[in-house]
Amino acid sequence: MQDFEDRVALITGGASGVGLGQAYALGERGCRVAIVDVRQDALETAATALAESGVDVLPLQFDIRERDAWESAADRIERHFDAPITLLFNTAGVNGFGPLEKATYADFDWVFGVNFGGVVNGIQTVLPRMLAAGQGGHIMSVASMAGFQGSPAAAIYAASKAAVINLMESYALTLAPLGVGVSVLCPASVRSDIANTLNRRPAELAEGSSFNDDPEFVALQHRLYAGGMEPRELAQHVCDAIENERFWVLPFTETREGLRDYFDTIIAAYDDYDTDETAAAGRAAAFERYRRDSEALRSAGSA
Numbered sequence: 465m466q467d468f469e470d471r472v473a474l475i476t477g478g479a480s481g482v483g484l485g486q487a488y489a490l491g492e493r494g495c496r497v498a499i500v501d502v503r504q505d506a507l508e509t510a511a512t513a514l515a516e517s518g519v520d521v522l523p524l525q526f527d528i529r530e531r532d533a534w535e536s537a538a539d540r541i542e543r544h545f546d547a548p549i550t551l552l553f554n555t556a557g558v559n560g561f562g563p564l565e566k567a568t569y570a571d572f573d574w575v576f577g578v579n580f581g582g583v584v585n586g587i588q589t590v591l592p593r594m595l596a597a598g599q600g601g602h603i604m605s606v607a608s609m610a611g612f613q614g615s616p617a618a619a620i621y622a623a624s625k626a627a628v629i630n631l632m633e634s635y636a637l638t639l640a641p642l643g644v645g646v647s648v649l650c651p652a653s654v655r656s657d658i659a660n661t662l663n664r665r666p667a668e669l670a671e672g673s674s675f676n677d678d679p680e681f682v683a684l685q686h687r688l689y690a691g692g693m694e695p696r697e698l699a700q701h702v703c704d705a706i707e708n709e710r711f712w713v714l715p716f717t718e719t720r721e722g723l724r725d726y727f728d729t730i731i732a733a734y735d736d737y738d739t740d741e742t743a744a745a746g747r748a749a750a751f752e753r754y755r756r757d758s759e760a761l762r763s764a765g766s767a
Contacts, residue, residue: 465602465645465706469494472545474538474590476528476582477556479506481656482606484514485695486553489703491519495551498522498541502664520545528556528582534589548597552590554583554605554628558661560675564619567674572620574669579624583631594644602645602706605632609652609719613726625650636711647705652716653692 473490477483478499487497487510497519501507504525511523522544526533541549558578560571583605594601610618611625629648636646665673693716701715 465600465709468551468703470496470547471551471601472496472498472541472547472549473551473553474498474500474541474549474586475553475555476500476586477606478553479503479510479523482651482654482695482698483553483555484510485697485699486555486702487514487519487521488517488696489699490551490553491517491521493703496520496522496545496547498524498537498544498549500524500526500528500537500556502527528585529577531585531589534585538589538593542593548593548599549590550594550597550599550601552586552594552601552603554586554603556582557606557608557625558664559618559621560661560665560673561617562673562675564616567620568672570669570671571673571675574665575620576624576627577669579621580627580631583628587635591639591644595642598643600643600645602647603632603635603639604647604649604702604706604713606649606651607632609650609716609723611650612723633711645706645709647702647711647713649698649702649705649713650716651693651698652719654698655692655694 468490471494473487473495475483475486475490475497478487478497479501483499483501487499490497491514497514499507499510499514499521501510501523502525507523507525511521514521522541524537524540526537528534538549556578558575560575562571587603591603594603605628607628608622608625610622611627611629613622615622629650632646632648639646698715702713705711705713
């Protein structure tokens with residue numbers, strides 16, 4: 465996508481950190497921007513700063529876990545800008561650290577509700593409108609480097625981000641023929657506000673939680689993220705990926721070798737098995753026939 469000018473972008477988590485960086489980057493490219501957050505005060509501060517820098521911005525306060533709120537917000541955005549939403553940035557995310565063996569249902573419901581449910585709600589709301597408008601578009605969702613492997617300290621967060629990666633890969637395979645681009649951003653360390661997300665956890669999803677909100681631990685997180693990439697720099701990488709129609713947004717090159725080593729262990733695991741090569745070839749051929757036939761059925765159904 466090259467034509468950012470005058471497009472309407474919706475950014476969740478847009479009041480700070482990675483989302484706010486994206487709002488500046490898109491505004492610089494001529495987009496009109498709606499920023500979404502659960503924090504009204506942060507929204508007002510961000511909207512004022514963006515407007516002062518020349519960005520046409522609309523702040524909206526709602527919880528991205530709530531589907532009805534998404535529909536009313538999309539209606540309001542389209543009325544306000546008198547144009548369809550053609551850029552969706554699913555950026556909002558929360559994190560928590562604690563022993564997985566002591567995790568509660570509420571821990572899973574909160575993290576997955578925001579990190580994965582928020583992405584689903586955004587796409588389910590905006591994509592039909594985007595397709596109906598017929599002006600193309602792009603959907604970008606924020607996952608994490610943590611989504612590539614498990615984590616003893618942030619297991620639920622890592623699992624939610626793995627789900628985002630997989631879902632966005634499926635959308636990338638699906639939406640290209642329909643004129644909608646798809647990207648997934650997998651950050652490592654960013655100068656963001658994610659260390660404070662426990663402060664935004666709804667009371668009904670906090671009781672009995674073992675997640676760590678100890679001030680010393682939060683301070684440790686702040687020290688880690690203080691050395692991270694600047695959000696506005698990261699946003700430039702995202703926009704560059706969209707302009708060049710790249711799915712993977714992986715600007716944290718310091719993680720390359722660690723990820724390579726991890727995937728090498730997966731490939732090496734095949735060496736543990738001595739199976740019948742003829743039977744394996746037969747299974748592979750059957751799967752390839754299934755793939756071709758299912759693709760033909762899907763293409764016929766959309767014709």
